[in-house]
Amino acid sequence: MSVPQTRSAALAVFSIPELADHIGLYLRPTQRQKLSLVSKTLYAAFPPSLHISMSSFMPLYKPPLNSTEIQALVSRIRCLSLNIHDDQTSQIQIDLLNNVYKHCTALETLNIEYQGKDVTVLKDVLVNLPGIRNLSLVFMDNVTTKVAVQALVGARNAISDGNESGCVQSLEIDFGVQGDRYLAWSHLKQLLRSYPDLKSLSLSGVSFWKRTRRPPTSDDDDDDDDDDDDYEEILDHDKSSQRPRRLRQYPKMERLKFNRCTLVEDRLIDMDKLFPWLQTLEIIGCGGTWQTVLERPLPTPWRHPSAATTPLDSLPQTKYSFSELRRLVIWLEFQSGRSELVNLVRGRPHLSTLETDLLPLRRGGLLALAEYSSDHSSTESTTKVATAGPEKGGDAADGAIIATPAQNRFKRLGIQTYSSPPLTTEVLDQFYGSACFIELEYVFMQCRILTMKRFPFAKTLRSLYLGGVEECLSHDEEATLRNILLQLPVLEVLRIDRYIDSYKLFSGLGREPSSTLPDSGQMDSIARNGTNNIQDLTWMNEPPFLYDLEFYVRLPPEQGGNTLEPTSLAKSDGHTMSLENLQRQVLDRFRFLERLKLHMKVGSRMFELPATDELVAWKKKVQEERGGEGSRLPLVEFVKNKQ
Structure with a gap:
């Protein structure tokens, strides 16, 4: 009697196209590629x-x-x-x-x-x-x-x-x-x-x-x-008493991005009406009068004098634009601007991503933002409850406005912390240590003095972006950053916009180059002795498991003629990058890397790459050591930055 074969739960799931497509949305391209090589079922689910x-x-x-x-x-x-x-x-x-x-x-x-x-x-x-x-x-x-x-x-x-x-x-x-x-x-x-x-x-x-010739009249409609x-003439008068124009809504719109545009207050208010369920708003390098729309409450809606009042009229009616936002990105780039940062959060209880280079208007602006997001029970903010949801295209005017308690829990944070006068270490530690940031998965942080107090979200942080490209990391900063990285167990993406002059920063991270994986005989022995030594077969105790790494490199002041050290960036000639050390200290250390980008500083003493044929031979050698043709090799990119 033959034993019936059972299908694994994974294969059962991936054999259903709808489920496979849904799961595929959360996988990176390289992950889908690896899955397609495991079995015919997964190949059918994720065809190259x-x-x-x-x-x-x-x-x-x-x-x-x-x-x-x-x-x-x-x-x-x-x-x-x-x-x-x-x-x-x-x-x-x-x-x-x-x-x-x-x-x-x-x-x-x-x-x-x-x-x-x-x-x-x-x-x-x-x-x-x-x-x-x-x-x-x-x-x-x-x-x-x-x-x-x-x-x-x-x-x-x-x-x-x-x-x-x-x-x-x-x-x-x-x-x-x-x-x-x-x-x-x-x-x-x-x-x-x-x-x-x-x-x-x-x-x-x-x-x-x-x-143009005239402002809109009360009879303008969507047709x-x-x-x-x-009209785009900004009129200096109170529009709160004007009858609102009728605008058709597009409830399916989730993301709106403006890049190098000129935006005006009235049009952005209209877009809030057009897209009632907008979840992502990105404003990059834009001029105009748009900023006040995001910082101030909307004008009180017009009501006909004969309209009957309801019990809801006694509830707080303060409403902010784009109240359903989950992600807000404001990047002025080469411009400068200030804002009451806390007002970017008010009335948006679902906001979990905030990225902006706007400076706080007041010295205590950062702490006000953190305190409000951490502690507020949002009686000031309101949530619109429409009679029909976004899929049914409900009219915003048909919904009731009710007060809802809420607390922001940020997943992504990128805040400009440079200010004049500079913020103290204590203020920055208090800001990043706030309860609203305890679950951060991405953070952009400018490289001032780093302390572990700024990483209460260490257990959840997956992407770390340290800004500030002007200076080289000192030995003390290097040691502090190394200790911080050792305490980020799920870190996957690391970008450091500071120059380093050796690979000492990575010492102790990942798998040490001197260690080796067990051969097949050792693996059999470990398997016979049980699972207690499973750490010998895996890298579970060797975080971070980076798949994306980017940093800046430059030659140290005195490099030429020195004996080549294991952590040196350059060969013994003092100006050519050592590919052997790059492989040993980065590729072999972070074996799950999919992308490596190095910014190379050049000036009076050029930091040179080896010749093209040497680069090709090196990549072929690395691939052979990892299993030959078809094995995983990260994308390695070199970028030269002039001094």
Whole structure:
């Protein structure tokens, strides 16, 4: 009698495509690749895919991909990058696009760099690839926002043929760096109506500010496509008594990003109404009058004088914009600004990510933010309870506003801590030691004096980014940082924007280069003796298990002619990087690395890389030592920074 074979729970789960797709969302590409090599079931669940880049311009070194080559890759292409232009007579481009239309039927992500002002070719591409879910457009020439929107709307209308639902869920539009392109409000609404399923919208290089003939009237509604409603003149009067305009809502929108844009107060308030369930808002390098919208309560909603009062009217009515946010990123980059940081948290009880380079307006601003987020029972903040949830498209006006106690628990934190005068060590320790940060998984921290008191979240921290590239780590700072890293058991990503002149920082971390894994005979012996010595087979006691590492390196002041030390960055010649020591002190120490990036400081005494052929031979040697062709080898990148 044969014993019935039982399927493991893992295989049972991964054999269901819907479950496999859901799990795959939380895996990195390299993790999915490893899973696909374990079994046929997992290979079917996570088939290898390719990101292909093709250009319609005449290649310099080899001819473009032909039909036969594309056919061999067709089942694996999920992401495609195209560099195309507006010449409708280019035979090279026509052949290229026809091959894409014919063979790349499984595309999900399309990135386009578009040259020229005529968007006919762009519209044709979008019409012939109707299944795209993620679309990114970069306009390299002076294309107006109106023309770009018309191309997108025209393509969507040609595909849908009256059906309002569409496939595109993520849309990025970049108008280059030549200056702001004015985006009419009516054109934005037209774009949203054509792509109602959007979950993510990113705009770069646009402006919402323009002087026009009149401000909006109380009768403006969402169906008005006239540019006359494109007021951007900031009026210095109280708008709280004005009748609100009727705006259609898009409850599926979860992420909104503005990069190098000019934003104005009124439009950002309108976007709060358009996207009632927005979870992520990113504002990068933007000018305009938008900041007050995030820091102050919204104006009291207009009520008709004859409207009946209800018991809810006696509850606190203070409401802040974007009250459902989980993630808020404000990065002014080369500008400077200050804010009452605590007001970025007020009225947003679900906020778990805050990243900003805004400086606190008051000296106690950081502590006020931490104290409010840690201790407040948010009677000031309110939560809107709509009669219909986000999936049903409920109108915000139909919901009741009620006070809800809440406490922010941050998962990601990136705060500008440089100030004038500088904050004391005690203040910074108190700030990072607050209860609201106890579960941090990511932190950006500028490299002042580091102490373990700033890491009460050590057990949960997975990503550490230490800023401050101007100086080299001193020996005392190096020792302190090493002791801190030893106490971060789940750290996976480490970026240090400080220069180091040796590998001594990593001493004691990971697996010491002098140690070796047991051979097959030793492993059999350990297995026969039970599981008590399982630590001999694994690296459980050798954290951190980094998969992403980035740091800056420079030559020490006196290096030339010295005997090569195991922790030295350079060879004995004093100016060429030692690949052997890099392998020994980094790759062998952190065996789970998937990406290593080194910024090399060069100046009067050049820090040189070995010749290209030596680099190729070194990578081949490392791969052979790890099991030969096909074994895992991290992506190693060298970047030279001038002094």
